[in-house]
Amino acid sequence: MVDTQSVLEVLKPVQDPELQKSLVELNMIRNVKVEGGDVSFTLVLTTPSCPLREFIVEDCEKAVKTLSGVEKVSVEVTAETPSQKPLPDRTSVDKVKNIIAISSGKGGVGKSTVAVNVAIALAQAGSKVGLLDADIYGPNAPTMLGLVNAPINVTKSPAGDILEPLFNHGIKMVSMGFLIDPDQPVMWRGPMLNGIIRQFLYQVNWGELDYLIVDMPPGTGDAQLTLAQAVPLAGAVIVTTPQTVSLQDARRGLKMFEQLGTNILGIVENMSYFIPPDMENRSYDIFGSGGGEKASKELQVPLLGCIPIEMSVREGGDNGIPVTVAHPESESAKALVKISQQIAAKVSIMALA
Numbered sequence: 001m002v003d004t005q006s007v008l009e010v011l012k013p014v015q016d017p018e019l020q021k022s023l024v025e026l027n028m029i030r031n032v033k034v035e036g037g038d039v040s041f042t043l044v045l046t047t048p049s050c051p052l053r054e055f056i057v058e059d060c061e062k063a064v065k066t067l068s069g070v071e072k073v074s075v076e077v078t079a080e081t082p083s084q085k086p087l088p089d090r091t092s093v094d095k096v097k098n099i100i101a102i103s104s105g106k107g108g109v110g111k112s113t114v115a116v117n118v119a120i121a122l123a124q125a126g127s128k129v130g131l132l133d134a135d136i137y138g139p140n141a142p143t144m145l146g147l148v149n150a151p152i153n154v155t156k157s158p159a160g161d162i163l164e165p166l167f168n169h170g171i172k173m174v175s176m177g178f179l180i181d182p183d184q185p186v187m188w189r190g191p192m193l194n195g196i197i198r199q200f201l202y203q204v205n206w207g208e209l210d211y212l213i214v215d216m217p218p219g220t221g222d223a224q225l226t227l228a229q230a231v232p233l234a235g236a237v238i239v240t241t242p243q244t245v246s247l248q249d250a251r252r253g254l255k256m257f258e259q260l261g262t263n264i265l266g267i268v269e270n271m272s273y274f275i276p277p278d279m280e281n282r283s284y285d286i287f288g289s290g291g292g293e294k295a296s297k298e299l300q301v302p303l304l305g306c307i308p309i310e311m312s313v314r315e316g317g318d319n320g321i322p323v324t325v326a327h328p329e330s331e332s333a334k335a336l337v338k339i340s341q342q343i344a345a346k347v348s349i350m351a352l353a
Contacts, residue, residue: 105249146320
């Protein structure tokens with residue numbers, strides 16, 4: 001006779017492919033109900049962006065259908081994102097589970113485009129997401145998110161002034177661009193840069209977040225040091241193009257995070273190839289090819305994905321409607337969604353390791 005215990009028994013061998021542990025032992029199978037030949041339960045994943053969601057559901061259904069008398073299996077899928085483990089010498093951001101740095105060795109490789117679209121893709125999947133624009137000298141995120149000239153609110157509290165993040169396309173966001181005139185240059189030395197990044201971390205009303213994506217300035221300077229030494233980072237993503245000079249700088253950026261004890265989630269190859277708008281079946285390797293894959297093998301870090309150059313990516317960034325919102329069917333948007341899934345999966349693995 002089918003009952004709750006027999007359902008759990010046949011589900012015990014089913015593993016989370018990333019964690020390689022039993023779903024039952026991980027408490028990912030809950031609310032099992034048996035009504036005659038109908039079996040239902042809740043599958044609780046470690047992120048709404050789980051890239052293997054359909055495979056896990058299929059494995060669960062197959063396992064339960066091996067029980068004699070089972071006619072129908074219903075699986076409700078939810079997610080509970082785990083938090084990164086605290087570190088004794090670093091201060092977590094209240095209610096923020098995972099902080100992820102999106103960085104690059106040099107400018108002009110599309111790092112901010114990747115950061116903005118990854119944040120949106122995570123939010124589209126159902127996560128609570130914030131974006132901290134730490135590119136103090138070149139704050140472009142307000143333009144990309146359609147928030148140029150948006151009013152910013154500051155509230156008083158016993159701990160000092162608290163900045164209210166702005167909200168658009170499903171994510172919360174703060175940026176130096178909200179605090180200065182569009183043409184005003186920021187000419188700050190290290191201590192002032194350090195101070196504003198800490199304010200963006202600790203004096204912003206982020207609320208509950210599964211992921212806080214930090215768009216870093218290019219290079220290996222004060223901003224990277226401040227972030228890596230202030231908070232327990234879930235990991236860093238390095239953005240590059242296939243071009244040799246970009247890959248050389250990407251290596252330096254990657255090595256910097258390694259020396260600071262930050263987990264490297266992987267490399268993203270942006271501008272991987274060009275797709276002409278009038279010939280979508282064609283592609284051209286404008287900046288070379290295979291550079292990201294070669295670097296990932298040599299540095300022994302994952303290649304999270306390759307993003308093509310499409311007109312819609314540039315248009316979305318200029319118009320304030322990123323490609324993952326404006327053209328989700330495009331190859332670049334699909335690539336960015338897959339990259340967000342890979343990042344979320346790796347962050348969960350590290351949190352539960």
